[in-house]
Amino acid sequence: MNRTRIFGALFFTLALVVTASPAARAAGEDPPAVGAAAPDFALKCTGGGTHSLADYKGKIVVLEWTNPGCPVVVRHYKDGLMPAAQKAAKEKGVVWVAVNSTNASHKDYKEPAALRAAYADWKPAYSTLLMDADGKTGKAYGAKTTPHMFVIDAEGKVVYNGAIDNDTSGKNPERINHVLAAVDELIAGKPVSVSTTKPYGCSVKYE
Amino acid sequence: MSKFAPAAAAAAILIFTGSSLYPFPPGEGRSPSPVKKVELLVVDAGGHDPSSSLGRSGSPAVAPGPIRVGFLVELEPGWHLYWANPGDAGLAPVVRWTLPAGFEAGPLIHPVPAKLIDGDLVSFEHDSPVLLFCDIAPAAGLPHGCPWRASAVLEWMACKESCITGETAVRLAFPPDDAGVRRARELAEAVAVRFPRPLSEGGLSVEEARAGRSGGDWLIEIALSGPRAGEAVDFYPYPLEDFVIGHAGIVCRDGKITMPLTPSRGGGSPPPAAVAGLVIVGGTGYEISAPVAPRPPAFVIGTQTINPWRSHHE
Structure with a gap:
């Protein structure tokens, strides 16, 4: 694990304890700001074949960073919130792409068939589940957590970057699903009012 | 070995060790909880305990203040909790109180965290053991030394290589006994340097x-x-x-x-x-x-x- 400790809480020393060098960003530019073009990708699907963002040109696309080893992801699927959001979005013509950027040496990593099977009991309704074990696509988007959501408009621009909703504990029945709100505004031809929120969950397990 | 080992040697009747519940990914079996123990203890009775000095009227000589309690969390080696601002990932602990009528609990008060940088991700973490304070304001007019009980559920996310979420229920009885007060005071003094200063x-x-x-x-x-x-x-x-x-x-x-x-x-x-x-x-x-x-915006002359x-x- 590439983690650098900046400040020790126990002894309050200023000494830097470097456990390893930080991971380098994937080749390319900084992650896109809201309003900028979404980076293209070509990733292998757990069901076979390769999918790229260009395949969905002209459609609204939701990207969901996911890892079934993360309890926050598990909660969203077990409670049915994520499958329900996927189903609602797809019924509106949205393409919902789940991406797993867990590196192959991490204990949460699963081979494509096993990864697909991990979600089966939760009845997911995503359009496709893609493998990004080298993390290049995750880093290109700046995906930080699982889940971390991006909404891309029909012109290929990022219009939402952040959390799936505003309910970090999963106990608020009045929760607002930011992704569905953004999709509804896009379809209505309105600007996305809440375009950036803080994603919450486990860190993406990059290599 | 616990960093609080000397203080932990003392007995404490007022301290209750919590019971934990946590979910786990399906098909992987139940992993051992990374939270070994949660205790809820009175750190400062705020002048509400019977041993505090009384004036002529039988009321405290000094106006009582809030009661400071602490959640003492011990984790398995290598695991951590998160600060009030977890950073780019993680979840801060949250407490759900069941208090007597008229009582109010303030927010959790955290020690200064460690800052960790992992690639582009920044997180603010607490190593074990973690002591989180909370100030409780008793109901107005509560008779001096009046006994009361409370319970709390601490919701937590603990991470090492992977993360686990769960919650631990703990109880509290007031007033504390002398041994409990001594132990809590020693704990608080031992960690005082870890908390933010004005x-x-x-x-x-x-x-x-x-x-x-x-x-x-x-x-x-x-x-x-x-x-x-x-x-x-x-x-x-x-x-x-x-x-x-x-x-x-x-x-x-x-x-x-x-x-x-x-x-x-x-x-x-x-x-x-x-x-x-x-x-x-x-x-x-x-x-x-x-x-x-x-x-102010820059202007041009x-x-x-x-x-x-x-x-x-x-």
Whole structure:
């Protein structure tokens, strides 16, 4: 694990304890700001074949960073919130792409068939589940957590970057699903009012 | 070995060890909980205990204050909890109280966290053991020394290589007995150095906090003053509603803190009314909270650009 400790809480020393060098960003530019073009990708699907963002040109696309080893992801699927959001979005013509950027040496990593099977009991309704074990696509988007959501408009621009909703504990029945709100505004031809929120969950397990 | 081992040797009747519940991924079996133990203890009775001195009327000689309690969390080796602002990932612990009528509990009070950088991710973490304080205001008119009971559920996310979420139920009986008070006091004294201090104790003050535009984002600039302003090495921000903090972009140098913020509602949003967090100086975290003033826009006279804020303060 590439983690650098900046400040020790126990002894309050200023000494830097470097456990390893930080991971380098994937080749390319900084992650896109809201309003900028979404980076293209070509990733292998757990069901076979390769999918790229260009395949969905002209459609609204939701990207969901996911890892079934993360309890926050598990909660969203077990409670049915994520499958329900996927189903609602797809019924509106949205393409919902789940991406797993867990590196192959991490204990949460699963081979494509096993990864697909991990979600089966939760009845997911995503359009496709893609493998990004080298993390290049995750880093290109700046995906930080699982889940971390991006909404891309029909012109290929990022219009939402952040959390799936505003309910970090999963106990608020009045929760607002930011992704569905953004999709509804896009379809209505309105600007996305809440375009950036803080994603919450486990860190993406990059290599 | 526990960092609180000497104090832990004392008995404590008022302390209840919690029971935990946590979910686990299907098909992987139940993993051992990373939370070994949670205890809830009275750290400072606030003058409400029977042993506090009484005046002639039978009321306390000194007006009683809030009762400070502490959640003592012990984790398995290598696991950590998160600060009030977990950073780019993780979840801060949350407490759900069941208190007697009229009682009110304040927010969790955290020790200064460790800052971890993992690639582009910044997180603020607590190593085990973790002591989280909470101040409880008893109901108005509560008779002096009146016994009461409370319970709490601590919701937590603990991470090592992977993460586990769960919750632990704990109970509290008041008043504490003498042994419990002694142990709690020793614990509190042992960890006092880990908690944030007032800014004035660090020889620091906030000269001003300004917000300037940086594309669609805001760039907050906090100017520190005082004899130790130049020794400030980092800033750990508290969470800001309606903004995403660019933790990796925070810079603290030469008595000035800069912090990028992305507004949730787009570039037309005003800056936050105030920012708060911990300034790290000499290994200690000092609390700051500062109102944010908009940075005056630069204006042009002839061919010269005049920035009134820069000309006065940089």
